Amino acid sequence: MIKMFNLxxxxxFLTLVVIVFIFHFFFVTQLFSQNTGxxxxxxxxxxxxxxxxxxxxxxxxxxxxxxxxxxLSGSKIVILKTNGGSAADMSYSLRVPSSGNVVRLAxxxxxxxxxxxxxxxxxxxxxxxxxxxxxxxxxxxxxxxTMTLYLNGESVATSSISSNSISVNSASLNIGYFPSYGQYxxxxxxxxxxxxxxxxxxEIKANMYAEISESESNLVAYYRMNAGSGTTxxxxxxxxxxxxxxxxxxxxxxxxxxxxxxxxxLALxxxxxxIIVSDHNSLDNDNYITISMWINPGSxxxxxxxxxxxxxxxxxxxxxxxxxxxxxxxxxxxGGDADNGSTHSTSAISTNVWTHVAVxxxxxxxxxxxxxxxxxxxxxxxxxxxLDANSSDLHLGxxxxxxxxxxxxxxxxxxxxxxxxxxxxxxxxxxxxVGNESNLVAYYNFNGGxxxxxxxxxxxxxMGTLTNMDAASDWTGSRILGAVISGDSGYRMLSSPVxxxxxxxxLSNLWTQGMTGSDAPEASGAxxxxxxxxxxxxxxxxxxxxxxxxxxxxxxLLVYVFEDTDFNGTANLPVVINVTxxxxxxxxxxxSIANGDWGFGGNPYSTTIDWDLVSKTNITSSLYVWNDxxxxxxxxxxxxxxxxxLTNGLIAPYQGFWIQASGGTGSITISTSDKVGQSGSLxxxxxxxxxxxxxxxxxxxxxxxxxxxxxxxxxxxxxxDTRDAYKLMPLMA
Numbered sequence: 001m002i003k004m005f006n007l008x009x010x011x012x013f014l015t016l017v018v019i020v021f022i023f024h025f026f027f028v029t030q031l032f033s034q035n036t037g038x039x040x041x042x043x044x045x046x047x048x049x050x051x052x053x054x055x056x057x058x059x060x061x062x063x064x065x066x067x068x069x070x071x072l073s074g075s076k077i078v079i080l081k082t083n084g085g086s087a088a089d090m091s092y093s094l095r096v097p098s099s100g101n102v103v104r105l106a107x108x109x110x111x112x113x114x115x116x117x118x119x120x121x122x123x124x125x126x127x128x129x130x131x132x133x134x135x136x137x138x139x140x141x142x143x144x145x146t147m148t149l150y151l152n153g154e155s156v157a158t159s160s161i162s163s164n165s166i167s168v169n170s171a172s173l174n175i176g177y178f179p180s181y182g183q184y185x186x187x188x189x190x191x192x193x194x195x196x197x198x199x200x201x202x203e204i205k206a207n208m209y210a211e212i213s214e215s216e217s218n219l220v221a222y223y224r225m226n227a228g229s230g231t232t233x234x235x236x237x238x239x240x241x242x243x244x245x246x247x248x249x250x251x252x253x254x255x256x257x258x259x260x261x262x263x264x265x266l267a268l269x270x271x272x273x274x275i276i277v278s279d280h281n282s283l284d285n286d287n288y289i290t291i292s293m294w295i296n297p298g299s300x301x302x303x304x305x306x307x308x309x310x311x312x313x314x315x316x317x318x319x320x321x322x323x324x325x326x327x328x329x330x331x332x333x334x335g336g337d338a339d340n341g342s343t344h345s346t347s348a349i350s351t352n353v354w355t356h357v358a359v360x361x362x363x364x365x366x367x368x369x370x371x372x373x374x375x376x377x378x379x380x381x382x383x384x385x386x387l388d389a390n391s392s393d394l395h396l397g398x399x400x401x402x403x404x405x406x407x408x409x410x411x412x413x414x415x416x417x418x419x420x421x422x423x424x425x426x427x428x429x430x431x432x433x434v435g436n437e438s439n440l441v442a443y444y445n446f447n448g449g450x451x452x453x454x455x456x457x458x459x460x461x462x463m464g465t466l467t468n469m470d471a472a473s474d475w476t477g478s479r480i481l482g483a484v485i486s487g488d489s490g491y492r493m494l495s496s497p498v499x500x501x502x503x504x505x506x507l508s509n510l511w512t513q514g515m516t517g518s519d520a521p522e523a524s525g526a527x528x529x530x531x532x533x534x535x536x537x538x539x540x541x542x543x544x545x546x547x548x549x550x551x552x553x554x555x556x557l558l559v560y561v562f563e564d565t566d567f568n569g570t571a572n573l574p575v576v577i578n579v580t581x582x583x584x585x586x587x588x589x590x591x592s593i594a595n596g597d598w599g600f601g602g603n604p605y606s607t608t609i610d611w612d613l614v615s616k617t618n619i620t621s622s623l624y625v626w627n628d629x630x631x632x633x634x635x636x637x638x639x640x641x642x643x644x645x646l647t648n649g650l651i652a653p654y655q656g657f658w659i660q661a662s663g664g665t666g667s668i669t670i671s672t673s674d675k676v677g678q679s680g681s682l683x684x685x686x687x688x689x690x691x692x693x694x695x696x697x698x699x700x701x702x703x704x705x706x707x708x709x710x711x712x713x714x715x716x717x718x719x720x721d722t723r724d725a726y727k728l729m730p731l732m733a
Contacts, residue, residue: 038175038188039188040184040188042184045177046245048244048246049175049233062141067138075097079095080173081173082169153455155461211226221235232244264411264478267473269407270407276465277393277395288360293414305323314334317333320332329349354409355372368380374425426576427484432447436459454466492656493556498584499555511527511567514540519567554603583606590668595663595666597661608675609651623657623659
């Protein structure tokens with residue numbers, strides 16, 4: 001139990017709160033996170049895994065891996081289970097055939113598989129062409145009589161197959177090696193997963209940029225390849241199908257890989273870089289449309305284009321969102337041929353700074369609205385052309401004609417089939433979406449950070465392809481997102497993706513008081529605290545200026561949020577909190593938590609992290625976050641590694657949380673590889689009504705003891721009244 005006595009003032013109105021935490025705990029576990037893979041030399045390197053019943057899959061199956069080819073010559077085995085070189089011997093394989101530029105899924109036990117000419121090809125399926133030196137996520141799925149191959153989350157090939165079951169054998173599983181033909185893998189492999197079910201496209205997309213939990217259903221083998229040293233490749237599923245590196249160096253063959261789930265953007269060169277999205281019915285917005293994105297232009301010239309649905313031959317309903325010669329945003333709609341209507345924003349866009357831009361168009365009223373950083377900039381009804389369904393492809397960074405490209409960075413591109421209100425735009429300005437929001441037809445959060453594909457997180461799968469771009473260098477760091485503080489007055493458990501003396505800036509849109517650098521430094525009580533871990537007590541801050549208290553990476557911050565954020569008598573929530581500076585990029589450690597004591601931590605990054613991936617020493621497997629809007633009433637939501645109402649253990653940016661030590665001095669280390677390409681929720685904490693009670697306990701070394709209760713209600717006065725504790729008056733100066 002922890003008792004925390006918080007004195008919160010809004011000028012002279014006194015609120016006294018006691019928060020009591022009583023928890024029940026689960027087992028202690030220890031997890032480690034690295035960000036490595038394995039480098040295979042193509043000559044004799046491979047990993048072998050002994051046969052087990054869990055690997056003898058006879059029906060539906062999914063094989064997944066991240067791969068990067070060093071070259072395109074010769075066959076390369078990714079995953080293989082076979083007793084020999086014939087079709088009858090094969091169970092399953094994912095590999096690059098002799099053509100060297102595709103990925104092939106092969107399933108045995110039917111009419112045969114193809115091994116570079118040995119056998120028939122009725123139960124194989126190939127991907128489109130690959131390029132060496134680029135990371136690809138590949139997944140092969142057999143679902144009854146259908147095989148599907150996914151490349152970077154996109155379904156690229158499908159085929160009907162015979163209904164025969166997969167051949168079951170007692171052969172070892174190999175990563176990077178086909179014994180019968182002496183074929184090896186030349187390149188890098190990471191995140192190998194084998195499932196005994198048919199994963200859906202949405203499941204593959206949801207987890208391809210994230211490390212996953214060991215307890216996933218139907219996961220029979222999972223190799224994160226995060227050891228970083230040694231010759232054992234640990235199976236991170238519950239089946240202990242550990243692998244042994246053969247002919248490999250336990251030091252140098254472990255290689256550092258691009259991080260998962262980073263907050264990336266794409267840098268376009270303004271010469272010929274763009275992303276193309278093939279036409280799809282879901283993109284035919286013929287009544288309403290909203291387009292929004294974050295942009296950071298390096299330069300702006302007339303007709304430089306942000307996004308267009310347009311081709312070389314104009315079609316009715318083509319549109320483009322681009323700039324004019326005054327660096328204003330300009331919206332075009334074509335009625336066919338060169339016939340178009342256009343209108344522009346009032347304000348110009350600055351270069352070399354991140355700016356959020358949005359445009360809406362309503363066919364029924366011919367109304368265009370421009371929003372810049374969430375604020376309405378201009379409303380126009382001058383366009384007489386209509387949106388209309390058309391077959392043009394969608395382009396990001398190019399208008400589909402001539403040399404009209406965008407020079408700068410793009411991030412968080414969203415296309416909706418409705419008119420978003422200013423409130424809706426503002427509510428999601430600094431937060432990532434999930435992808436299942438109503439009327440969201442395409443959503444690109446740019447969090448892949450590798451490869452030549454741009455993932456659409458909606459179920460429409462409007463996947464983009466990087467064109468004329470470098471998949472190694474054009475992925476770049478993005479701006480730091482913020483978080484929306486909504487609801488009403490109450491406590492919030494927060495953190496920051498930037499460390500240092502940033503608390504005043506972080507909370508600049510909230511009311512702060514009683515501290516140097518706050519809105520009301522003369523007030524008699526602060527409304528921001530940190531936890532003294534060793535004493536298990538709160539520390540009220542006294543200086544939040546740029547030269548005041550420094551917040552460490554991963555440190556929690558308790559804030560009492562007043563819904564009246566400017567002390568004018570009117571509630572102002574929701575507001576956005578955010579901070580500038582360099583995002584924390586190193587590990588964040590919260591340690592020295594005595595056995596049984598509590599630690600107050602937080603997400604140190606601007607990307608959601610997964611609690612299951614966080615390294616823990618003598619820490620219970622559960623973490624806790626207060627959620628005032630919890631079903632059934634306010635309370636703590638938790639996650640214990642396998643279940644709980646904190647969805648999948650995802651911790652949103654800016655979110656603080658509780659942990660407890662057990663079994664010794666506890667600590668956690670949060671690393672960049674704990675980031676995931678999914679959205680978490682920032683939860684509200686204890687929205688306190690203006691009534692309640694608390695007590696102080698006093699004791700002396702010679703056994704003296706006393707207890708004083710406080711009550712506070714809406715009928716209390718700022719001066720002495722029946723709500724005050726007269727017993728304390730002699731203690732006052």
